[in-house]
Amino acid sequence: MRAGASHNMGFIALISGVATIGGFLFGFDSGVINGTVEGLQQAFHTTSAGTGFNVASVLLGSAAGAFAAGRLADVYGRRAILIVAAAMFILSAFGAGAASGSVMFVVARMIGGFAVGAASVLSPAYISEVTPAATRGRLASLQQIMIIIGLTGAFLSNFVLAHVAGASTAPFWGGYAAWRWMFWMQTIPSTIFLLALLSIPESPRYLVAKGRRDVALSVLSRLMGAEAGEAKLAEIEGSLDHDHRPRLSDLFDKQTGRIRRIVWVGIGLAVLQQLVGINVVFYYGAVLWQAVGFSEADSLKINIVSGTLSIASCLIAIGLIDRIGRKPLLLIGSVGMSITLALVAYAFSTGGLDAAGKLVLSPSMGMLALISANAYAALFNFSWGPVMWVMLGEMFPNQIRGSGLAVSGLFQWTANFAITMTFPILLHSVGLTGAYGLYAFFALLSIVFVMKMVHETRGVELEDMEG
Secondary structure (H helix, E strand, O other): OOOOOOOOHHHHHHHHHHHHHHHHHHHHHHHHHHHOHHHHHHHHOOOHHHHHHHHHHHHHHHHHHHHHHHHHHHHHOHHHHHHHHHHHHHHHHHHHHHOOOHHHHHHHHHHHHHHHHHHHHHHHHHHHHHOOHHHHHHHHHHHHHHHHHHHHHHHHHHHHHHHHHOOOOOEOHHHOEHHHHHHHOOHHHHHHHHHHHOOOOOOHHHHHHOOOHHHHHHHHHHHHOHHHHHHHHHHHHHOOOOOOOOOHHHHEOOOOOOEOHHHHHHHHHHHHHHHOOHHHHHHHHHHHHHHOOOOHHHHHHHHHHHHHHHHHHHHHHHHHOOOOOHHHHHHHHHHHHHHHHHHHHHHHHOOEEOOOOOEEOOHHHHHHHHHHHHHHHHHHHHOHHHHHHHHHHHOOOHHHHHHHHHHHHHHHHHHHHHHHHHHHHHHHHOHHHHHHHHHHHHHHHHHHHHHHHOOOOOOOOHHHOOO
């Protein structure tokens, strides 16, 4: 949407805000499991391996959801698939809380995971397709803040329910254990998301691709005025191939037959965002800090501090992303994460094991690890956290946006699953030093990747994106 158009920024902010509720549910669904593990073990009588799969199953659903949603959105629309995702969030929350065994629970969580994957790629894509280029980065960055707020909301909800009931496994309303209500609480924001989605328009880029010219013009006119809407409609039509609808094969270059370079950039951004190890902090934060000598209470407080710093970092990124650009933020984050992860690994390397086999650090090294790890989380949420989602939502040309998101989302969630499942293995094989050393290596690799492969998209119209 060209500069100079009279954009209806109030309306744009409103519908973008609705889309970011998907990010909140992404975070809430990812975080709610943390308070329910003991209840799951007692209710389903699972082994540690079985409980681990119960916890991680949502990530497999997310990988499938991200891939399928990107393609389905080209067929049925961005808004339509987000509505389906909202309904799946509700179904998953009910099913997980009511599960009588592991099979029912895993099915319910994979349904929720599908919704998480769909929301993770379609919410930022929808925002990119309804916002002007000058403010696209700021509005799309709200997704990352909502993810963190969703995680925090789940932690807070779990804490309150467990506190009021006496324990996560204690009976609560209706005689059902509190851990079941932790899942059922998710139905509230899920229902709000579903109802709110019914009030927003479909993406004009999708409408043009489907040949619904009059409806697309109506939406564009509402977003930017009648005259500018007509001009934008012509630009969108010119950016699409008219011999066929968007399809997965568009990811291959017609002349060379090879996968387009932009697709590899999307996959690289998606995978590297996970390989730097951020979800180890999200999923294993309390375990990590107890492993280096902090009490359980102190570990939970550290997680709260990390969450607060993450939100503050995202707010700074929102203020800068449309001023200095995406690539500089990625480079700053990559360099900073390389240094802080290396410092964490060094601090852990100086420790020894106590009689119980736990790592013990000196006070100075413990403080170095604590400060460096929190600085790492802040740097991630200043850079790769929001910027990766912004770029995936905007960097692909109109013709391949849905397919590009599908493939990139699949790789992103598969990498998330791999990091989540391998951290306990790394912890017992190469220890915290080896694990964080590996994440530092990938952060270093991300510097080279950004410098060589990533092109700036700040201020570039979606119709001008090159693939």
